[in-house]
Amino acid sequence: MSTSQSSAPGSGPERRIALIKPSASEEQAGHAVQLFDSVLLVFKGTTRSSWVTTPVSAADIVVVHHSEPAANVARWRDEGKHIVVLSTDEERHPAGPRTLVYPFPAVKVLSMLEHVEAEMESAAPVPSPAPVEAPSPKARLVTPGADPWSFVEALRTLRTVSNASLWLMAKGPQGPLLWLRGDVACYYCDSATAGAIRSGTLHLSGLNLQKGTPPPGNLPARPGEELLWFAAYHASTSLAPWLNDESVYRLLRWPDFGRVRASEASERTAQIRLVAALGNGASTFGKLAAHAQTTSDAAARTLNSLSSCSLLETTQPSAAPPKVARTESSAPTPAGGLKQFLRNMRKHLRLGGLS
Numbered sequence: 001m002s003t004s005q006s007s008a009p010g011s012g013p014e015r016r017i018a019l020i021k022p023s024a025s026e027e028q029a030g031h032a033v034q035l036f037d038s039v040l041l042v043f044k045g046t047t048r049s050s051w052v053t054t055p056v057s058a059a060d061i062v063v064v065h066h067s068e069p070a071a072n073v074a075r076w077r078d079e080g081k082h083i084v085v086l087s088t089d090e091e092r093h094p095a096g097p098r099t100l101v102y103p104f105p106a107v108k109v110l111s112m113l114e115h116v117e118a119e120m121e122s123a124a125p126v127p128s129p130a131p132v133e134a135p136s137p138k139a140r141l142v143t144p145g146a147d148p149w150s151f152v153e154a155l156r157t158l159r160t161v162s163n164a165s166l167w168l169m170a171k172g173p174q175g176p177l178l179w180l181r182g183d184v185a186c187y188y189c190d191s192a193t194a195g196a197i198r199s200g201t202l203h204l205s206g207l208n209l210q211k212g213t214p215p216p217g218n219l220p221a222r223p224g225e226e227l228l229w230f231a232a233y234h235a236s237t238s239l240a241p242w243l244n245d246e247s248v249y250r251l252l253r254w255p256d257f258g259r260v261r262a263s264e265a266s267e268r269t270a271q272i273r274l275v276a277a278l279g280n281g282a283s284t285f286g287k288l289a290a291h292a293q294t295t296s297d298a299a300a301r302t303l304n305s306l307s308s309c310s311l312l313e314t315t316q317p318s319a320a321p322p323k324v325a326r327t328e329s330s331a332p333t334p335a336g337g338l339k340q341f342l343r344n345m346r347k348h349l350r351l352g353g354l355s
Contacts, residue, residue: 013049014049014052015051015061015113015120016054016058016059016060017040017054017059017061017062017063018054018055018056018058018061018063019033019036019053020033020062020064020065022065022067024065024067026067026088028088028102029067031102031153032065032086032100032102032104033063033065033086034147034150035104036100036109039110040109041211042106042157042158042161042163043163051113056076059081060081061081061082061083061113061116062081062082064083064084065088066088068085082098082116082120083098084098084099084112084116085098085099086100086104088101088102097115098116103242105160106157106160106161148205148235148236149235149241150205151207151231151235152205152232152240155180155184156228156308158180158182158183158184159183159224159228159310161182162182163182163183165182166211167180167182167211167212167213167214168182168209168210168211169209169210169211169212170208170210171207171208177193177202177207178193178197179214179215179219180209180224180227183224184224184228185223186221186222186223186224187221187224187227188215188219188221190219197230197231198230198262199263200233200234204231204234204235205235225255225256225259226259226260228305228309229260229305230260230305231308232301232304232305232307232309233262233301234301235304236301237297237300239300239303239304240304242307243307244285245284246284246316246317247284247285247315247316247317248315248316249278249282249283249284249285249288249306249312249314250278250312250313250315251275251279251311251312251313254279254311255275255305255306255309257272260305270295270302271298273292273293273294274288274292274294274298274299274303275306277291278306282315285299285300285303288303
């Protein structure tokens, strides 16, 4: 008599997965791999199988960017590994059973892994690779030297999953600096750290964001939207990877400027002008700075913060109808003008007179 496999989270088999660093210099390629890694961490312990990141030699599944050399992909397939592709070029590498197009929601990652896992269970077992050193149980969302958007991308992923029972801890060289609830509804830190986050002097993407324990009882709770706002505002003077110059942005609601008050008066003024301009009507990035009479850097930073806090609606511009070239007609203008011409046509077609 056979017994069915338990479906309790984490009670299934261990699945080994390798995340290959993109060979392309394209910034979004790195973002895509980091987002995939973030989803694995957020769902750790909640899925049927236990997904463990390992070196490629030990992996059952290999996650690559679409720019990965074909020879490498072919070699891993020959070794019996299952390949998942992360695409940052939907036109040339569209979504498919084994391809995710960045930016992808967390549910797409889980669906993809379930699909691959089903194929693994139905196929002949792959020979076990040579033993390797076990990875650290504390998987990281953000690593030192990460790109400036890695911390913000991690926060956005956490908000999407909204796991309030999860706690994460951000560590710097001197130890833990802040604690974050898994749904990003609140975070905890001392006043010095909060001031550094607000002023942008703390390099958030350089922190190690790890699965941890609840914060010490002596730290005050702070709203997660505040952390998202300042993390996005100070990440870059360029638009966030998920925004672009062509999109049209509409304000959904004003931010709480009491909570996200900028340190500099000039910054506060620019932010209020930009939000007010968006409140008056939707705008593209290119037009926003001119409407608000601010710099493009300030416009980009403010849009990044508004978008990260889900205060913007983003739409693609509607395609303008094609312009019909006007050509000069060589036919002579009928005597009496257009009205006489129409009267003659109606008479000819016996449609009655034109008053």
